[in-house]
Amino acid sequence: VWDGTIIATGEGQFNMAAGGITITEERDEVVDFSISFISTDQKILVAKDNADIGSRADLEASDCTVGSMTGTTNYDLSVDVVGEARIAAFESFAFAVQALITGDVCAVIMDDVAGQGYQGENADAVSMLDEVLTSDPLGFAFTEGSDLVASFDAAIQSMKDDGTLAALNTKYFGTAFTMTYDDIGDGAYAEPVAAALPDLGGQVVTIAVDNAYLPFSYIPADTGVPEGWDYDALDEICARINCVPSFQEFVWDGTIIATGEGQFNMAAGGITITEERDEVVDFSISFISTDQKILVAKDNADIGSRADLEASDCTVGSMTGTTNYDLSVDVVGEARIAAFESFAFAVQALITGDVCAVIMDDVAGQGYQGENADAVSMLDEVLTSDPLGFAFTEGSDLVASFDAAIQSMKDDGTLAALNTKYFGTAFTMTYDDIGDGAYAEPPAEPPAETKAAFIYVGPPGDAGWTWAHDQGRQYAEAETGVVTASVESVPEGTADFGNYARQFIEDGFNVIVGTSFGYMDDMLALADEYPDVVFEHVSGYKANDTNFGNTFGRMYEPRYLSGMVAGSATSSNLIGYVAAFPIPEVIRGINAFALGVQETNPDAVVEVAWTST
Structure with missing residues (x-):
């Protein structure tokens, strides 16, 4: 494949490389070039119905995404034109042009010769603009220091001199050449013949996910059904190697340790592969890499880069147990970190001004930025780029099987399609659209109905002590809906108080109010007998730490x-x-x-x- 050809040739894996290679100073540091045999123009390929982009200036002024092929001068030029943040990188131009046709990118910058081929193949869908961005000399690349260069240069010059090279260029670069990409095979990009994948015999695989991390695992509020990249990818993997995924909701902090100890067979959720974690779990091969960036308040003009953040003295929010936390410590030191259980809390602290920045994966950051578009923004600067993988219990036999399945998904394009679906611009789910997953508060148990019984030492008609208590009982019942009952003229120092209290408790009353000093010892004994019932004594001085207390007015005032x-x-x-x-x-x-x-x-x-x- 093209990507890596220059390095492989420079290292001597091949004597030379062909394929319309643009001669550049950067490449000339790795390989030696022949003299140029032709120059090609770099132009802009757009969708045929795109009336907004008719020139480089239009493309620069827009905010749309540009597709390009990694490792090419076309990619470098694309960066010069629109900036790397607006580039969608593809393994081949065929994928980039397909993304143009489907609307995932708005333009592809490429050599006019290649572009004519794609234009011919998709005449109804794409068109090449006339404007020439650059004109680049093409040549052959050789292992540095190769004796072959001088010989090939002499031969190319002789072909120039006798007209052979001009005839070749007319044949292949002229209008008579009508071959399109529909007429040829995939060459080095052809899908390899799939090797037989392992068969796990229907094994159930337990997988820890927190169901609160876009786009990996989440539960849309409107459906209540878990979904995301993890669900689609692991369903596909298990379909290929005959296993049954069993997703277990678990908070992120502690997931690595729990998986390492065998509480789960594996863990998902966009886990960064690090040496430290690799001492606790085993990792699959990486399925994607994400960039760590800085999220700031939209109105923060003071922090526009890592250097600004380092130079400030403000507090940075992060989520415990993540590589983002570790990077935050590297950037500003642990003393300036405010740790949160989830990024949702950290971003909320950013919005309220309790922290000045949050360092996080760009994928998650885009979700929070979409949710809070008026409040936060993600800086362009990439702090680190981290490979992500699945984590397994150390020594697990599953790793090799999952690696084989992931590789097969890479080879046949399934993984690329999944990544486009969940990490591309078409993914618009935000944290406003999903539930809290593993971080949701457990449903509260319905409180037991409060039923309060009042035991009076005198009659309510005394127009004094008991009357005042009964007025309070009636008010509480009317204002709160609490069920109450009362009994009057219960003498102190007899068995009557205990008998009435027990009867109330048998009838379902769970609060007993005694309104005389002489009830104190009886209530203390009953509180020990009935630990689930609250005893409130009006007057007295004895109590316990659980279900027996005193209340009294401030009569001394x-x-x-x-x-x-x-x-x-x-x-x-x-x-x-x-x-x-x-x-x-x-x-x-x-x-x-x-x-x-x-x-x-x-x-x-x-x-x-x-x-x-």
Whole structure:
């Protein structure tokens, strides 16, 4: 194949190489060239119905993608014309022209001779513009230092001198040459005869995916059915080697370790192949490479490159356990990293201004950029280009079988078609369109119905203590819908409280409210007996750490104020205070009253009389 021909010839794998090779200074550092035997023009091939692109200037001014063949001077010229970010690279011009016909690219820059062939083959679909971008000399390439160069140069010159070369060029580059690419085979690009692939006998293969990473695995919100590159690729692989993929949803952080330990047979999700990970798992051959780039806020004029980010002192967001995190550390140091469980959280932090940049794969970045087009943008600079593969439990027999299947998909074009589908411009799914996958909050268990029973020490008709509690019970029921019940005039220090509480619990009540100090010990014992029931004691001081607590009004505050009034009003400096029982809340009230008295009359004395009623 063409890609690699120059290097292979320079290394001596061949004595020489032919094929209309453009003579360039860069190539001349690897091989030696013959004298030129003809020059060809580089022109622009466009779709026949494309009225927008009629010149190089039109192409430069547009924002569409240009197809080209890797390793060619046409590729280099394409970069000069539109920039590398707008280039779609193909293994051959046949694929590039096919992409032009299907609308995946808007133009292909190529030699006019080759272009005429493709134009003849697709006369109704493509046309070559007249404008000449460059005119390039063609020659033969030889292993550097080869003695053959001088001999071939002499022969070519003699063919020029006697007209033989002109006759050849007229025959093959003139209008009489009508052969098209429809008339010939695929040559070095022909599909190899497929070797028999392994047969796994219907083995079920468990595969860890997080279902939240575009375009590899995700769940569209409108269908709820998982899909993505991983699903299509692994379905195809298993169809070829007779296995059954079983996708298991699992958060990314920990996936490598879990796979290495055998929790899953393998893991997918655009996993970067690294030496460090290779110590824990075994990898398949790579199926694609992705570029790591910098995502910034759209209105950030300060960060336009890696150098700007390094020179700043702002915080960079990244996802734990990823190569993007490792690269972020290399760029700005770990002290400036804010780690997140997923890139979705990191991008949200970028939008809210909590971080100034997120370093991530360009494929994922395009998804977030599409979702937040008004808020974020991806810088063009490529920080690294990383090979991606599947991870397997170390020593797994599956690796060789999957490698064979992946290679067969490379050979027959299936992999290229998948990559175009999911990594090309036609893929428009964004993170707004999918669910949270493994990061979704588990559905909350429906809360148990709250049913609260109030046990009163007196009747609600007392127009005081019990009446106030019953007013609160009725208000809570009306405002919250909580089911309540009550029983009145339950004496303290008898078995009655326990009997009523147990009956309420048997009837499904899960909150018991006792409204008298004397219920305290009974409630503490019941709380131990019924750990799933909440006991709330109005008054008292005993409690536990789980289901028994106290509540009480701040009665000491008005007591303090009334003490201030009494201290100001007394003429004898002797003030009486009538109290019921010496229990904590009563004592609090007496203390607050006495403090209030002292505030306004330090000479006054408070005397307490106990009624014990």
